[in-house]
Amino acid sequence: MSKTVNATSFDKEALRKKYAAERDKRIRADGNDQYIEIKDQWGHYLEDPYIKVQEREPVSDHVTVAFIGGGFSGLVTGARCVENGIVDVRIIEKGGDFGGTWYWNRYPGAMCDTAAMIYMPLLEETGHRPTKKYAFAPEILQQCRRIGETYDLYNQALFHTEVTDLSWDDEQRVWRIQTNRGDDFTAQFVGMGTGPLHVPKLPGIPGIESFQGHSFHTSRWDYDYTGGSPDGLPLTKLKNKRVAIIGTGATSVQCVPALAESAETLFVFQRTPSSVDVRANEDIDPDWFDGIASEGWQMRWIENFTANQTGHPAEMDLVKDGWTDISRRVRSKISELSAEELTAENMMRAYEDADMEKMQEIRARCNSVVENQATAEDLKAWYGQLCKRPCFHDEYLQAYNQPGCHLIDTDGQGVERITESGLVVAGKEYEVDCIIYASGFEVGTPFERRNGYETTGRDGVKLSDYWSNGMRTLHGIHVHGFPNLFIVQATQGGNLISNYPHNLTESGNTIGMMVRHALDMQFREIEVSLEAENAWLELLKQAPPMMIGTTECTPGYYNNEGKGWEAGLTGGGYPYGPVAYFKYLNEWRDSGEFEGLEFRS
Numbered sequence: 001m002s003k004t005v006n007a008t009s010f011d012k013e014a015l016r017k018k019y020a021a022e023r024d025k026r027i028r029a030d031g032n033d034q035y036i037e038i039k040d041q042w043g044h045y046l047e048d049p050y051i052k053v054q055e056r057e058p059v060s061d062h063v064t065v066a067f068i069g070g071g072f073s074g075l076v077t078g079a080r081c082v083e084n085g086i087v088d089v090r091i092i093e094k095g096g097d098f099g100g101t102w103y104w105n106r107y108p109g110a111m112c113d114t115a116a117m118i119y120m121p122l123l124e125e126t127g128h129r130p131t132k133k134y135a136f137a138p139e140i141l142q143q144c145r146r147i148g149e150t151y152d153l154y155n156q157a158l159f160h161t162e163v164t165d166l167s168w169d170d171e172q173r174v175w176r177i178q179t180n181r182g183d184d185f186t187a188q189f190v191g192m193g194t195g196p197l198h199v200p201k202l203p204g205i206p207g208i209e210s211f212q213g214h215s216f217h218t219s220r221w222d223y224d225y226t227g228g229s230p231d232g233l234p235l236t237k238l239k240n241k242r243v244a245i246i247g248t249g250a251t252s253v254q255c256v257p258a259l260a261e262s263a264e265t266l267f268v269f270q271r272t273p274s275s276v277d278v279r280a281n282e283d284i285d286p287d288w289f290d291g292i293a294s295e296g297w298q299m300r301w302i303e304n305f306t307a308n309q310t311g312h313p314a315e316m317d318l319v320k321d322g323w324t325d326i327s328r329r330v331r332s333k334i335s336e337l338s339a340e341e342l343t344a345e346n347m348m349r350a351y352e353d354a355d356m357e358k359m360q361e362i363r364a365r366c367n368s369v370v371e372n373q374a375t376a377e378d379l380k381a382w383y384g385q386l387c388k389r390p391c392f393h394d395e396y397l398q399a400y401n402q403p404g405c406h407l408i409d410t411d412g413q414g415v416e417r418i419t420e421s422g423l424v425v426a427g428k429e430y431e432v433d434c435i436i437y438a439s440g441f442e443v444g445t446p447f448e449r450r451n452g453y454e455t456t457g458r459d460g461v462k463l464s465d466y467w468s469n470g471m472r473t474l475h476g477i478h479v480h481g482f483p484n485l486f487i488v489q490a491t492q493g494g495n496l497i498s499n500y501p502h503n504l505t506e507s508g509n510t511i512g513m514m515v516r517h518a519l520d521m522q523f524r525e526i527e528v529s530l531e532a533e534n535a536w537l538e539l540l541k542q543a544p545p546m547m548i549g550t551t552e553c554t555p556g557y558y559n560n561e562g563k564g565w566e567a568g569l570t571g572g573g574y575p576y577g578p579v580a581y582f583k584y585l586n587e588w589r590d591s592g593e594f595e596g597l598e599f600r601s
Contacts, residue, residue, distance in 0.1 A: 005360040015356055022382040023554045023562070025412040026272060031561040035439070036202040038217075041209065045200065045217050045437075049224070050106065051096030053160045058182035063156065064088035065515060066177055066187035068163050071100015073193020073488040073504045075147045076121050080512030082151040086519070090156040090187070092163055092179065098153070099144040100193075102137055104219040105251070106230040108258035110137035111281075113250060113392060114499045115319045117298070118305050121501050124298045126150050129289050133321075134281045138230050158183065166190065167456040168483065173524050175484065188524070189515055192455075193488040193504070199452075203246060203439045207418040215435040218251050225434065228262070235262035242431065243267070244423055246415060247438030248274055250389050255438070257395040260405035267430050268407050269423060271414040272388070272554055275362050275381040277322050279392035302502055303582075309498050312579045322392045323498045326385060329354040355384045369397040378409035387553030440557065457482035474536045474596055475585065476573075477507055478528035483600075486511045492540060494581045495573025506582050510589045517592065523599040532596030543575035 028034055038045050065081050067074040070093030078089045095103040112119045116130035116139075123130070126146045131139060148154050158179070165178040174186040200217045202208065216222045223229060227237030235258055243263040245252055248270040259266050300318075307314040308324040311331055317324050333350035334342075363380040370376035379397065381388075399405050408425055410416075416424045422431040455463040458481045466472065466481060473479050476493035477486050488511070490496060490503040518526055555562030574581035588595065 005357045005364070010356070010360060012352075012356060018382050019384070019554075020552075022412065023552070026555050027562045028555070034204050034561070036204045036208070038200055038202060042202060045202065045220060047220065048096055048160065049220050049222060050103070051160075053096070056181070059158065059185050060183070062174070062186045062188075063090045064187065064519075065090070065189045065191065066175065066185075067091045067191040067193060068166070068177075069093065069100060069191075069193035069488075070095065070098045070148075070157065070159070071102070071144070071193065072121050072501050073100070073508070074098075074191070075144060075151075075153065076501075076504050076508035077191050077193065077486075077488055077511050078153045079122060079125070079147055079151045080508040081515060082153070084512045084516040086512070086515055087152070088156075089153065090158065090185075091153055092158045092161050092177070094160065094162045096159050097141075097145065098148045098157070099141045102140045102144055106137055106141075107218045107221045107251065107255045108226075108228060108230070108232070108235060109254040109395075110230070110251075111135060111254060112140060113389075114323065115305070115321055116140075117284075118302045118319060118499050119501055121505055122147050122150075124293075124296070129286070129293070130284055132281055132283055134279060136232070163453045165453055165456075168458055168485075170458060173483075189484045189486070189518075189526075191486045191488055191511060200437075201439055202437055203414065205246075205415050205418050205423075210420050211418050211422075211435060212420045213433050213435065215437065217437045217439070218255065226262070228258070235259065238263040238434075240264050241433045243434045243436065244269060244430065244432040245436040245438050246423075247440065248272070249438065249440055250274065250391050251440070252438040253391045253393050253396045255436075256405075257393075257399045259436075260399035260402040264404055265432075266402075266405045267423070267432065268405070269415050269425065270378070270407060270409050271412060272556070273379050273381045274388065274391040275359065275383075275385055276379075276391045276393050276396050277362050277365070279322070279394045281394060302499065302505070303579075305499055306496060306502055306578050306582070310496070310577050310579055312577070322390060326355075326358065326390070329358060352384075355386070359383075359385055366397060369401075371401050375400050375407050378407055383554040386558075388556045388558060455482070455485070457485070472533055472537060474528040474533050475507075475510075477510065478526075478533075478597065480528050480530045480533045483525040483527035486514075491573065492536070493573060493585075494578040496578040502578070502582070506585055510585060513589050514594060514597070517594070518599060521599065523601055525598075525600040526594075527598050527600070528596055529598050536596070539575060540572050543572045 036042060064086055065088065067077055067089065070091045074091045075098060078091055081089050097103055111134045115133050116135035120130060120135060120140060120143050128143055128146060161183065162180045163177060164180050167176045169176050174188055175190045176186050178184050200219045214225055225237060226235040228235040241263050242265040243259060244267045245256065245259060246269045248268060253274055253276060256268055304314055304318045305324065308317045309327050311327050330351050333354045334347055337346055337350065359381065366376040366379045367373065370379060400407055408430065410425050419429060422429050457463065461481050463482065471492060473487065473492045476489060476491050479485060488504055488507045490500060494503045494506065496502055514526060553559050
């Protein structure tokens with residue numbers, strides 16, 4: 001572990017200036033436009049390398065519930081519907097199986113960044129016990145399949161299928177769903193859970209189209225080229241290859257160790273370093289698990305984590321990871337303030353002190369782990385820990401001690417250009433056989449672009465138009481003018497990013513109960529009133545400034561590439577925090593009144 005640092009041991013003002021300078025050199029006027037949308041000539045980067053597309057006849061029927069997206073959102077919502085006796089559920093998924101992110105992300109070393117006990121949904125319901133504190137991707141994908149099998153969600157699922165149009169039929173009072181496979185069917189209720197990170201993007205580097213070697217995106221890992229498997233077999237086909245990977249975010253942090261071990265030469269092209277703290281992954285002792293797995297154990301763990309991580313009182317920290325450590329440090333600093341000192345300004349100063357101390361420790365870890373001290377310096381992250389997705393890993397920094405692994409730091413500017421045979425940085429060309437794009441996913445682009453279809457509600461109103469001045473919802477789930485439509489995500493609800501599935505689980509619970517209520521009472525429609533939607537948006541405006549991804553941070557998807565998010569109705573969450581939100585939502589739905597919604601016969 002890193003040596004503890006105290007805020008009095010470094011110059012805070014100098015550190016602030018360093019952070020600002022590193023941020024400023026990375027700001028780009030083009031923001032999200034610096035990336036290439038994967039379509040047309042780039043379409044091959046989206047092909048499914050895992051499961052062959054199976055021919056089938058188009059579907060033209062009616063279902064009670066259709067859900068777009070077969071990841072955690074669709075699986076949890078589908079499971080809760082089935083638990084409520086609604087078995088007529090169809091999930092539409094562009095992948096060849098359930099899993100969403102975990103269907104596509106099969107790169108070597110892929111694992112969850114939040115403890116598996118709280119991250120993997122429906123563990124208690126399916127009887128699965130995680131094998132490690134941080135489960136690897138194959139185990140998470142298998143849990144997705146297990147949910148599908150347990151709740152018979154495979155029965156009506158449509159895989160390798162993408163929705164092309166979603167429209168409300170005012171006369172029939174149903175949703176009409178059309179797909180790229182010729183399907184044209186209706187559903188009384190529709191859920192959308194296409195996730196925040198599911199549309200890959202490429203860096204708009206000049207000359208990217210000219211490279212004559214092999215290339216692929218990490219979300220479509222080419223094991224035919226690299227050898228190996230998602231289960232951890234060595235990437236033997238890279239033995240005599242010179243490989244480049246562009247990007248040093250969470251994905252790269254996880255797959256670089258395997259590449260460094262297997263390739264003859266690995267060049268890691270870095271624009272902005274990730275903060276990489278200790279992960280301390282470990283096997284889960286079955287005997288220990290027997291002692292904690294009483295009824296309701298997973299929700300107790302989930303709620304305990306959320307309380308600890310968001311600064312709410314908790315008797316103990318069950319998870320004890322890097323996320324709760326961040327919060328524990330902040331609480332410790334604030335507890336040192338006297339009653340007279342307990343002002344908003346002093347609390348923010350205490351937060352900054354805790355963050356700076358932690359980041360000094362993370363930077364010092366680079367020096368203690370990486371043998372080449374020049375490389376260690378280049379790997380240091382000069383920003384607050386929550387400016388970008390915090391990373392935790394036990395082999396990433398060590399990978400740079402491999403003789404064939406080379407960090408190519410671009411001093412915040414990125415790769416200059418790509419040639420037929422390699423990549424150029426600062427005028428120097430690095431010839432490679434293969435380029436791997438760890439360039440992430442679209443965030444901040446228009447909602448309908450990321451979904452790949454337009455959503456048309458009552459009276460022909462398009463969701464993109466209704467949201468043209470910012471997102472408008474109740475609870476992040478319901479949208480006025482779009483009856484029987486449920487959106488499963490975190491924004492304008494709990495907005496908890498550290499354990500994203502907690503948001504999805506609570507939304508799924510809510511949707512299952514609402515649909516059951518509507519069917520029992522023979523209601524045809526559920527819709528939020530305009531007054532309730534407006535009131536919710538006014539409430540959200542009371543939320544304090546977010547600590548995550550502010551415009552003072554280095555650019556990334558947390559802060560819309562440094563541009564920040566539009567003021568007003570676009571982002572944010574419940575002003576009293578995730579713990580209070582989930583408590584509120586539980587009481588709101590358990591009352592059976594569903595205040596703010598209109599049910600119509």
